[in-house]
Every structure is written in C-alpha cells, then in structure tokens.
Amino acid sequence: MDNQVPPRKVPNFCSIRYGIALLLLLCNVIIMSQRVCMSLTMITMVNSTEPHGLSNTSTKEPQDNIKNPVYNWSTEIQGIMLSSIFYGILISQIPAGYLSGIYSLKKMVGSALFLSSLFTLLIPLAAEFGEALVIICRVIQGLFQGIALTTQQVVWIKWAPPLEQVRLTSLSLSGLLLGPCVVLLITGFICDSLGWPMVFYIFGACGCALSLLWFILFYEDPKDHPCISKSEKEYITSALAQQNGLLSSLPHLFAWIFAILAGHMSDVFLSRNILSLLTIRKLFTLLGLLLPALFSLCLLFLSSSFHGTMIFLILANATGSFCMGGILINVLDIAPRYYGFLKGFTNVIGLTGGLVASTVTGVILSQDQGSPWLKIFFMMVANNVISLIFYLIFAKAEIQDWAKETQNTYL
Incomplete structure (x- = not known):
C-alpha cells in the first residue's frame, strides 16, 4: 500500500x-x-x-x-x-x-x-x-x-x-x-x-x-x-509523502547561486573591457534562454535515471538566472529615465505570461492522455528560442533618443 x-x-x-x-x-x-x-x-x-x-x-x-x-x-x-x-x-x-x-x-x-x-x-x-x-x-x-x-x-x-x-x-x-x-x-x-x-x-x-x-x-x-x-x-x-523536500529546494538554491554568478561575471567583463556592454547583454541572455531549453530537452530524452533527472531539472531551472546579467537589466541601459515605469510594465507582461502558461499547461494535461509533458516542454523550448532570436536581432545597450532628458536653453 x-x-x-x-x-x-x-x-x-x-x-x-x-x-x-x-x-x-x-x-x-x-x-x-x-x-x-x-x-x-x-x-x-x-x-x-x-x-x-x-x-x-x-x-x-x-x-x-x-x-x-x-x-x-x-x-x-x-x-x-x-x-x-x-x-x-x-x-x-x-x-x-x-x-x-x-x-x-x-x-x-x-x-x-x-x-x-x-x-x-x-x-x-x-x-x-x-x-x-x-x-x-x-x-x-x-x-x-x-x-x-x-x-x-x-x-x-x-x-x-x-x-x-x-x-x-x-x-x-x-x-x-x-x-x-x-x-x-x-x-x-x-x-x-x-x-x-x-x-x-x-x-x-x-x-x-x-x-x-x-x-x-x-x-x-x-x-x-x-x-x-x-x-x-x-x-x-x-504526493508529499513520495518526495524529499531537500531535493525540491535544490533547483531554487542553484538558481540563486547562478544569479549571483551572472551579476558578478557581467560586471567583471565590463570593468575590464573584455566585452562591450551590448555583447555582455546578448551573451547572458543567450545563456539564460538557450541553456534551459537545451537542458529541458535533455530532461526529456537523456534522463534515464533518477539522478540524471534531478541533474537536468536543476540545470534547466538554474541556468535561467543568467538572464540577470542580460535582458533583465537591459532596460536600465536603454532608458534609465523611465526604468521604474518600464520595469513595472514588463513585469506585468511577465506575470500575464506566467498565468497563461499555467492555464495552458492545465488544459494540455486534461485533454492529452498520450504525451502531454512532451508538448509542454517543446512549447517552452520554442518560446525561449523565438524570444532569444528576437532579442539578438533588436537588442540595444545605449540610451535611446526617446529616453534622453531634453534641456531647454534660453538666450
């Protein structure tokens, strides 16, 4: 029993x-x-x-x-x-x-x-x-x-x-x-x-x-x-009787560690002039969106053991924190004057995406009796890759003209 x-x-x-x-x-x-x-x-x-x-x-x-x-x-x-x-x-x-x-x-x-x-x-x-x-x-x-x-x-x-x-x-x-x-x-x-x-x-x-x-x-x-x-x-x-709380907390622990690492590495690259600011933002965004997608695919196809599943699950969750050195701070580069407003606006979009994702996941799980998680993971991977391509094409790292403060001079 x-x-x-x-x-x-x-x-x-x-x-x-x-x-x-x-x-x-x-x-x-x-x-x-x-x-x-x-x-x-x-x-x-x-x-x-x-x-x-x-x-x-x-x-x-x-x-x-x-x-x-x-x-x-x-x-x-x-x-x-x-x-x-x-x-x-x-x-x-x-x-x-x-x-x-x-x-x-x-x-x-x-x-x-x-x-x-x-x-x-x-x-x-x-x-x-x-x-x-x-x-x-x-x-x-x-x-x-x-x-x-x-x-x-x-x-x-x-x-x-x-x-x-x-x-x-x-x-x-x-x-x-x-x-x-x-x-x-x-x-x-x-x-x-x-x-x-x-x-x-x-x-x-x-x-x-x-x-x-x-x-x-x-x-x-x-x-x-x-x-x-x-x-x-x-x-x-x-359900709680079958899982260890320590194992459940590991993805969040490593996500925190990776977030600190991303912030430190991006500042080192910038302070030592190793990479330009735009390159740094694109690099960490690439890592933060592409690595979770890759490890999620590994979780589906290469995790044949319990330990393998845990490793790929932790890496898929933790590597997303690399975005801390990329897209998540990029608003401060392009529009510091409107940072508070734009950050709040993007947070609302992110919140909406999270709620939609939970709803779609529930719908797929309820309607697909075959391989629902396969579809869910592939949708997540596709979303990350499309977002990454869009960002790499259009990303900027300098203050935009519309965000510059205008100074009126009087003669």
Whole structure:
C-alpha cells in the first residue's frame, strides 16, 4: 500500500490550495503597495518650491490644510524615509526563517500583515510629529513585511504537491510584481481627489481586512481544513509523502547561486573591457534562454535515471538566472529615465505570461492522455528560442533618443 503511486491529478483552480495561493497573491499585492506608495506620495508630501531642511512644520495652503499637508523635508531625509523600510526587511529575514519552524504560520503571516498595515495607517499621523517618527514607522513596517514574505514560503511545505510547487509559489509571489502596478495606477488619482494621507489609509485598511480573511480561511495542514474535499486532501498528502523536500529546494538554491554568478561575471567583463556592454547583454541572455531549453530537452530524452533527472531539472531551472546579467537589466541601459515605469510594465507582461502558461499547461494535461509533458516542454523550448532570436536581432545597450532628458536653453 505504501508503494502505490497515486493517480495523476489535473490541477484544479477552484481547489483550496489554489485559494491559498490567491490569498497570498493578494497579501503580496498589499505588501508591495504599502512599500512603494510613499515613493509616489512623497511628491505631494514635500513642498519642492520651499527651501528644505528648515523644520518639520508643514507649509499648508488655506484650502488644502487637511487634505494635503506639505512638509519641509530635505532630500537626504526623503532618501532615508524611502529606504528605511528595507532595513526592517533585512534584519527580519533570519529571525523570521527560524521562528517559522517553531510558531504557527497562521499567526505569523496574519499578524505580520496586520501590523504592517497598522503602521501604514499611522504614517500620516507620524508625519505631523516629525520625520523621525516616519522613519521609525517605516522600519517597523519593513520588519513585519519581511516576516510575512519569509514565513509565507513555508506554507507550501504542507500545501503544495511536488509537481505543483513552482506553479503555486510563482502564483503567490506574482503579487510582488502586481503590487507596484496597482500603486502606479491609482495612487496619483487618490492624491488628486482625496489627498495623499488617504493613500496610506486605503492600503492600510485593505491590509487589515485581508489579515482578517487570512485568520478565517487559512489552516496550516490540509487535514485540518474544514472545507477541503477528500480527494484533494488525499492527493496532497500522498504526493508529499513520495518526495524529499531537500531535493525540491535544490533547483531554487542553484538558481540563486547562478544569479549571483551572472551579476558578478557581467560586471567583471565590463570593468575590464573584455566585452562591450551590448555583447555582455546578448551573451547572458543567450545563456539564460538557450541553456534551459537545451537542458529541458535533455530532461526529456537523456534522463534515464533518477539522478540524471534531478541533474537536468536543476540545470534547466538554474541556468535561467543568467538572464540577470542580460535582458533583465537591459532596460536600465536603454532608458534609465523611465526604468521604474518600464520595469513595472514588463513585469506585468511577465506575470500575464506566467498565468497563461499555467492555464495552458492545465488544459494540455486534461485533454492529452498520450504525451502531454512532451508538448509542454517543446512549447517552452520554442518560446525561449523565438524570444532569444528576437532579442539578438533588436537588442540595444545605449540610451535611446526617446529616453534622453531634453534641456531647454534660453538666450
């Protein structure tokens, strides 16, 4: 009975595990919205026409006293405010990872989201009392965001079958890409119509409401969830019983190592004038798109043993990180002035591609009883090769004319 292989299960997008992924996606959207929104509200929070650094006192227009208070913060203080949240995120990573193995994930993720949202709500009030309180709020906010981002990954130890770990993880983490898009779309409108404090109130209130939903809907173990179907519960538990968690983590570990290696190698090539910037970008994009395609084909045709399968699977996943030194940073070369907007735009396209890929995979698996994975892998290889050819033909590495800042000169 222990050696019996469970029947293949077609991913069910209405299942509890996908509901949890959607809940975490929304959690990450809120977290990123709370983190990024101050970068946009700062424009209206600071009076750019007055000399900065004089005091924290707000210089308010009579008709705009409550809606849009304005402060005399120096550019140095603004930079500290915007970056202070990352100090909190940084110092929380190791403790959060350790505590996630001891305490309840339900309480850790839910409480971290709630407290991050609470300090988001407090930022407009803190601004009235001084820039120091804003910085403190941002650091504490980052501390709890780091806890939420780290501990949520542990959820999939018990909820994600091995064949769906990447799909469920990528779906939940896609909220980190969608969040900045949401902020860019609505923050300006909120500032104009309701005032910049409402940005913090809205995102903070949404986070508080979502944390309540988390406490109500999430259970740490599939066997404890009151709404899960018997078939889904058996599918998850039987699938997890047949795979080693360490082996599942190896592709992600090597992807991280290859990403660091790609960044270091590209900087060495550039600093020592070994290759031109355009050649570097094309080289690492070629490696990052072509090698995964080749190792995926090897996985299909040359992996006759368990160890061979694991090796090709790790290499197919890890070598994609070479794009870190190529196409993923290329936007900064051609349009640094619009880097934030273009990066957000391309992230949305990438997010859409990921969602479409998951849907198409499910359709193929449900309709093709012959060799569905063969078709899926060949589609992935074709997509990589076509994208690579397009990039090698059209790629540029110098600032484009449309992205250059124009300077008006007056005689």
